Amino acid sequence: MSAQPIIQAPPDPGRLPMTLPLLREKKRLGEPIVMVTAYDYPSARAAEAAGVDLVLVGDSAATTMLGFSATTPVELDEMLVLARAVRRGLHTPLLIGDLPFGSYEVSDEQAITTAMRMVKEAGCEAVKLEGGGEASVRRARAIIGAGIPVMGHVGLTPQTSTALGGWKAQGRTARAAARIAAEALALQEAGCFAIVFEAIPAAVTEELMPSVEVPVIGIGAGPATDGQVLVFHDLLGIRDGLGPRFVKRYANIQQEMNEGVTAFAEDVRLRRYPGAEHAYSIDPAELADLRTLLS
Numbered sequence: 684m685s686a687q688p689i690i691q692a693p694p695d696p697g698r699l700p701m702t703l704p705l706l707r708e709k710k711r712l713g714e715p716i717v718m719v720t721a722y723d724y725p726s727a728r729a730a731e732a733a734g735v736d737l738v739l740v741g742d743s744a745a746t747t748m749l750g751f752s753a754t755t756p757v758e759l760d761e762m763l764v765l766a767r768a769v770r771r772g773l774h775t776p777l778l779i780g781d782l783p784f785g786s787y788e789v790s791d792e793q794a795i796t797t798a799m800r801m802v803k804e805a806g807c808e809a810v811k812l813e814g815g816g817e818a819s820v821r822r823a824r825a826i827i828g829a830g831i832p833v834m835g836h837v838g839l840t841p842q843t844s845t846a847l848g849g850w851k852a853q854g855r856t857a858r859a860a861a862r863i864a865a866e867a868l869a870l871q872e873a874g875c876f877a878i879v880f881e882a883i884p885a886a887v888t889e890e891l892m893p894s895v896e897v898p899v900i901g902i903g904a905g906p907a908t909d910g911q912v913l914v915f916h917d918l919l920g921i922r923d924g925l926g927p928r929f930v931k932r933y934a935n936i937q938q939e940m941n942e943g944v945t946a947f948a949e950d951v952r953l954r955r956y957p958g959a960e961h962a963y964s965i966d967p968a969e970l971a972d973l974r975t976l977l978s
């Protein structure tokens with residue numbers, strides 16, 4: 684286990700840190716809950732500056748940060764490195780660590796050990812796991828029993844997307860939608876403090892919302908949820924292509940990065956960089972002495 688200290692960003696005097704009671708209160712008052720993913724110090728600072736409520740160190744890091752085409756390959760140790768960097772950049776939002784594929788399914792002990800590492804080594808305040816089947820619900824209950832809050836995740840669960848028939852919307856038949864409802868209620872009954880609904884028809888979400896008492900955060904699940912989450916790289920355009928249908932793009936940072944690095948490369952090749960303003964000076968007498976020393 685890492686002996687590195689967990690360093691947190693200094694508090695913003697104007698804002699209260701998000702807590703589970705505050706989150707429940709937001710749902711009660713009908714105030715939209717804002718969640719975003721973050722994977723490093725700069726993305727955490729952006730989330731903090733924007734005053735979001737929840738930050739998820741998502742296993743989407745596998746695709747956004749590590750260049751894999753699926754979320755399954757990311758390792759727990761890699762998630763911990765990213766989560767620690769996010770922790771250093773955050774003070775106010777509640778920090779949730781995603782449990783990567785293979786780090787919680789084997790047994791309750793494995794799930795508790797993994798969740799504890801997220802808390803102890805990275806400073807996460809809660810964890811998220813995917814799925815609302817019997818095994819996932821059991822793991823959620825075990826982790827909650829060990830004192831760590833758990834966020835559930837139903838609908839499209841990317842870790843098991845192959846078994847779900849691909850990366851596509853879920854709950855598009857009455858039977859499939861009823862299964863999602865049962866999974867959400869089972870996660871709620873197990874004690875999850877919130878549940879992500881991913882890629883579910885908006886009308887299905889609307890039908891399910893009245894029976895879910897905990898905050899529901901949607902991604903591609905329509906406007907009826909208590910809050911919305913987007914992947915940092917999707918909303919800022921740090922990716923090739925547009926991404927899933929539900930993404931709204933607020934910036935085009937990948938293009939800005941490409942243009943910036945291209946401009947730098949051109950400046951170097953044309954000897955426009957560095958200019959005099961980028962150079963350090965030396966006392967002329969010292970320079971003269973140096974020439975003597977070198978001759």
Ligand code: KIV
Pocket residue numbers: 720739740741742743744781879902912914
């Ligand atoms: O890993 C992730 O980014 C997620 C969000 C899409 C909820 O699970």
